[in-house]
Amino acid sequence: MSYDARAIANFLLDYADQKEMKVTLLSVVKMIYYAHGWYLSKFNRPLVKQSFEAWENGPVVRVVWEAFRGSGSRPISARAKRLDVLTNSQAIVGDPVAPEEAAFLRNVFDAYAHVHALELSNMTHSQGSPWDEVWNAPNGSVTVGMQIPDDVIRKWFSSKRVPGFFH
Numbered sequence: 001m002s003y004d005a006r007a008i009a010n011f012l013l014d015y016a017d018q019k020e021m022k023v024t025l026l027s028v029v030k031m032i033y034y035a036h037g038w039y040l041s042k043f044n045r046p047l048v049k050q051s052f053e054a055w056e057n058g059p060v061v062r063v064v065w066e067a068f069r070g071s072g073s074r075p076i077s078a079r080a081k082r083l084d085v086l087t088n089s090q091a092i093v094g095d096p097v098a099p100e101e102a103a104f105l106r107n108v109f110d111a112y113a114h115v116h117a118l119e120l121s122n123m124t125h126s127q128g129s130p131w132d133e134v135w136n137a138p139n140g141s142v143t144v145g146m147q148i149p150d151d152v153i154r155k156w157f158s159s160k161r162v163p164g165f166f167h
Contacts, residue, residue, distance in 0.1 A: 005048040005061040006080035007095035008032050008105065009068070013076055015109055022075035023113070025068045026057065030120035033059045035108040037130075039101075041157035046150050047101070054134035054146040058124035067093075073117075111163055130156050 009028050016023045023031075032048065039047035052059040067080035081090040097105065112120060124131045130152045134143045 001098065001101075002046045002049045003097065003101070004082070004093055004095055005032055005050045005064050006067050006082065006093035007097065008035065008048055009064050010079045010093055011097050011102070011105055012109055013079060015106055016113070019113075021113055024073055024075055024117050025065065025071050026073070026117035026121060027113075028068070028076065029060050029064055030058065030117065030124065031109060031112050032061060032064060033124065034112055034120075035105055037153050037157035038108065038163065039104065040150060040154040041160075041162075042104075044154070051145075051150075052130075052148045052153065054131050054143070054148055058121045059131050059148055128156075 009032060012028055012031055013023060033052060036047045036052070039045075048061060050061045050063055052061055064080065068076050068078070071078075079092045079094075082093050083089075084091040115123075126132065130148045133152055134146055134148050137143060
């Protein structure tokens with residue numbers, strides 16, 4: 001099952017609160033990217049429904065950025081919301097995360113939470129990375145919406161050393 005990226009962000013933020021850790025927008029966006037990539041590699045299906053876009057600071061899911069953009073570089077204290085069309089009000093995106101995915105996400109958080117947000121971002125800029133393929137497309141070609149295809153993300157992560165949380 002694929003999830004709304006805002007639900008994954010909220011899950012990671014709730015987990016961070018349990019661990020008494022602070023998370024910034026840049027960190028949560030990158031952790032979602034790494035979780036999505038490793039999930040694609042392991043399960044051959046997407047973790048999040050929305051596409052990642054190549055932005056200057058690396059891969060971003062636009063709805064997550066929009067949900068938290070007011071936080072800037074400060075730790076996020078709110079939760080992502082979406083419009084509830086039935087009540088015409090904002091509601092926290094709290095889609096339940098299945099136990100298998102929840103364990104996976106906690107492992108990803110534990111693996112990456114100690115890495116500074118800028119380093120997480122820099123890691124996405126590696127030559128040949130999915131971000132690099134879109135951002136620095138050959139021959140001046142342009143990718144519509146700067147979207148990074150899941151098959152490119154899957155291929156990249158599948159070629160990397162498998163982290164310990166896979167076992």
